[in-house]
Amino acid sequence: MLLIHCPYCEEARPEVEFVYGGEAHIARPLDPSTYSDGEWEEFLYIRSNPRGRHHERWRHTHGCGRFFNAVRDTVTDVFETTYKAGEARK
Amino acid sequence: MKRFSGFNLIGEAFRSHQGWPEHWPDKAPKASYDAIIVGAGGHGLGAAYYLAKKYGITNVAVIEKGWLGGGNTGRNTTIIRSNYLYDESAHLYDHAVKLWDGLSQELNYNIMYSKRGVLMLAHNVHDVQSFKRHIHANRLNGVDNEWLTPEECKAYCPPLDISPRTRHPVLGGALQRRGGTARHDSVAWGYARAASALGVDIIQNCAVTGIRRGADGAIEGVETERGFIASRRVGVSAAGSTSLVMKMAGLDFPLESYPLQALVSEPVKPIFPCVVMSNTVHAYMSQSDKGELVIGAGTDQYTSYSQRGAFHIVEHTLAAICEIFPIFTRMRMLRTWGGIVDVTPDRSPILGKTPVKGLYVNCGWGTGGFKATPGAGDLLAYTIAHDEPHKINAPYNLDRFRNGRLIDEAAAAAVAH
Numbered sequence: 001m002l003l004i005h006c007p008y009c010e011e012a013r014p015e016v017e018f019v020y021g022g023e024a025h026i027a028r029p030l031d032p033s034t035y036s037d038g039e040w041e042e043f044l045y046i047r048s049n050p051r052g053r054h055h056e057r058w059r060h061t062h063g064c065g066r067f068f069n070a071v072r073d074t075v076t077d078v079f080e081t082t083y084k085a086g087e088a089r090k
Numbered sequence: 091m092k093r094f095s096g097f098n099l100i101g102e103a104f105r106s107h108q109g110w111p112e113h114w115p116d117k118a119p120k121a122s123y124d125a126i127i128v129g130a131g132g133h134g135l136g137a138a139y140y141l142a143k144k145y146g147i148t149n150v151a152v153i154e155k156g157w158l159g160g161g162n163t164g165r166n167t168t169i170i171r172s173n174y175l176y177d178e179s180a181h182l183y184d185h186a187v188k189l190w191d192g193l194s195q196e197l198n199y200n201i202m203y204s205k206r207g208v209l210m211l212a213h214n215v216h217d218v219q220s221f222k223r224h225i226h227a228n229r230l231n232g233v234d235n236e237w238l239t240p241e242e243c244k245a246y247c248p249p250l251d252i253s254p255r256t257r258h259p260v261l262g263g264a265l266q267r268r269g270g271t272a273r274h275d276s277v278a279w280g281y282a283r284a285a286s287a288l289g290v291d292i293i294q295n296c297a298v299t300g301i302r303r304g305a306d307g308a309i310e311g312v313e314t315e316r317g318f319i320a321s322r323r324v325g326v327s328a329a330g331s332t333s334l335v336m337k338m339a340g341l342d343f344p345l346e347s348y349p350l351q352a353l354v355s356e357p358v359k360p361i362f363p364c365v366v367m368s369n370t371v372h373a374y375m376s377q378s379d380k381g382e383l384v385i386g387a388g389t390d391q392y393t394s395y396s397q398r399g400a401f402h403i404v405e406h407t408l409a410a411i412c413e414i415f416p417i418f419t420r421m422r423m424l425r426t427w428g429g430i431v432d433v434t435p436d437r438s439p440i441l442g443k444t445p446v447k448g449l450y451v452n453c454g455w456g457t458g459g460f461k462a463t464p465g466a467g468d469l470l471a472y473t474i475a476h477d478e479p480h481k482i483n484a485p486y487n488l489d490r491f492r493n494g495r496l497i498d499e500a501a502a503a504a505v506a507h
Contacts, residue, residue, distance in 0.1 A: 001400045001401060001402055002392075002400070015400065015402075016402055019391065020391040020392045037492045037493065037494075038492060040492075041344070041491050041492040044435070044491075045344035045435045045491045046342045046343070046344050046491075047333075047342075047344065047345065047346050048333075048342070049333035049343070049345055049346050049347055049393060050333075051331075051334055051395045054393065056392065056393070072392070074347075074393055074394050074395050074396070075394075075395050075396060076396065077392075077394055077396050
C-alpha cells in the first residue's frame with residue numbers, strides 16, 4: 001500500500017484514504033463543438049502510460065475530499081512530489 | 091523435434107530418457123525475416139506457430155525481452171471461457187475456445203485443458219437478470235451457458251455455502267460447461283516447441299529498443315539489444331509494455347498498464363471441482379492439478395509497471411472467498427504475484443492493423459487474455475499474413491476509439507475491477 005502525502009492536509013496518509021484520478025494535466029476542450037473526432041479520441045482515450053515519471057491526479061476522498069496532482073515513478077511506485085490542483089506541472 | 095508418443099516414451103524408458111532433445115533451440119537472430127513477432131508469451135508464440143502452420147510464413151522470429159512465457163502468460167489464473175455478452179466478443183472468445191479443443195493433439199504437447207466448467211454466481215436480483223440475459227445472448231451465438239438454481243450450484247460445487255443466512259446469498263449461477271482451465275506454462279512451451287519445429291526462431295533475452303521506419307513511413311525492422319533485424323512485417327504482442335513499443339514507432343495508444351495480482355494456497359487434496367466466479371463480491375477461484383487453490387485478485391487503482399500490487403487488494407479478495415467458502419477460512423496462502431495488464435477504455439482488445447504500414451498489434455486484453463491465447467495468436471497471424479483483419483477481429487480495430495464503435499464489454503475477467 002502506498003503512503004501518499006496530501007498537499008492540503010499536509011501529512012502522509014495510507015492509500016486506502018485516496019482514490020486515483022487518472023493522468024493529470026489533460027485539459028477539457030474549451031470549445032467542444034469545434035472538436036474533431038480525432039481530437040475527441042486524443043482527449044478521451046489516448047494516455048501517455050509512461051514507464052517512469054507519471055503525472056497523475058489523486059483525490060483524498062476519506063480526508064479533505066480534494067483533488068491534487070502527483071508525480072510518481074511507475075517502476076518503483078515512489079512518489080517524487082505531490083502538489084495542489086492548479087499549480088504548474090512539475 | 092522428437093514427437094511425444096507411447097512408443098517413444100517406452101523407447102526412452104530403456105535409456106533413462108537421455109534421448110529427448112531440447113524443446114526449442116536457442117537461436118541467434120538472422121539479418122532479416124519475413125515477419126517478426128515482438129513478445130514471446132502465449133499470444134506471440136501462438137501467432138508465430140499459426141503463421142508457419144496455417145499461413146505458410148515460416149521465416150519468422152519471435153523476440154522476447156525476458157524469458158519465454160515469463161510475463162502475463164506465466165502470471166494468470168489460467169481460466170478459459172467464452173460467455174461474453176456482445177456478438178463480437180462471443181465470436182472472438184469462442185473462436186479461441188474451439189481452438190483450445192484439440193490443441194494438445196495439434197501441438198503434440200499436453201496443455202492440460204480441463205473442461206471442468208465455469209460457474210458464475212448471482213448474489214442479487216441484478217446479477218440474476220444480467221446473467222440470464224448473458225445466457226440467452228450466448229445461446230443465440232451458439233455458446234453454451236445455462237442457468238443453475240442454488241441447489242444445482244451446490245451439487246456442481248459442493249464447497250459452496252448456499253444457506254440464505256450468508257452475507258452474499260447464492261441466488262443461482264450461470265454455468266459454461268466448456269469453460270475450464272489449462273496449464274499456462276505448457277501453452278507457451280507447446281507453441282514454442284511446435285513453432286520452432288516449423289522453422290520459427292525464438293530469440294530470448296533480447297529487448298526491442300527501437301522500431302525503424304522507412305522514408306514512406308513503412309516498417310523496415312526492429313532495433314534490438316543484439317542489433318538491427320530487418321522485416322517488412324512486425325506484429326506486437328507485448329501486453330503491459332505495448333504502449334512503450336508503440337511509442338518507438340511514433341504511435342500513442344489508448345492503453346493504461348495496471349498491476350493485477352493472483353495468489354495460490356498451499357496444495358491440498360482435490361476438493362474444488364470447477365471454476366467459480368463472483369463478480370459482485372470480486373472473487374474467483376479454481377484448484378490447480380498440483381492441488382493449490384488459484385485465486386485471482388483485482389487490479390490496483392493506479393497505473394504501474396512494478397509487477398507487484400498492494401496487500402489490501404489481496405485482503406479484500408480473500409475476505410470475499412472466506413465468506414462464500416467458509417471451508418477455506420483456515421487455508422494458508424503460499425504465494426502471491428503480480429502482472430502488468432494493458433487496459434483499453436472499453437475493456438476489449440485491440441487486434442489488427444495500425445496506422446503504420448507493416449505494423450500489427452495484439453494488445454489491450456486487460457485482465458482476461460489467457461483464455462484467448464490460441465484465438466488471438468491465430469487472428470494476429472491471419473492479419474499479418476493477409477494484411478487484412480479476419481472478420482472475427484475486424485471490429486477490434488484501433489479506429490473504434492475515433493468513430494465511437496466501442497465494444498463495451500467492460501469486464502474482461504467477469505469481475506468488477
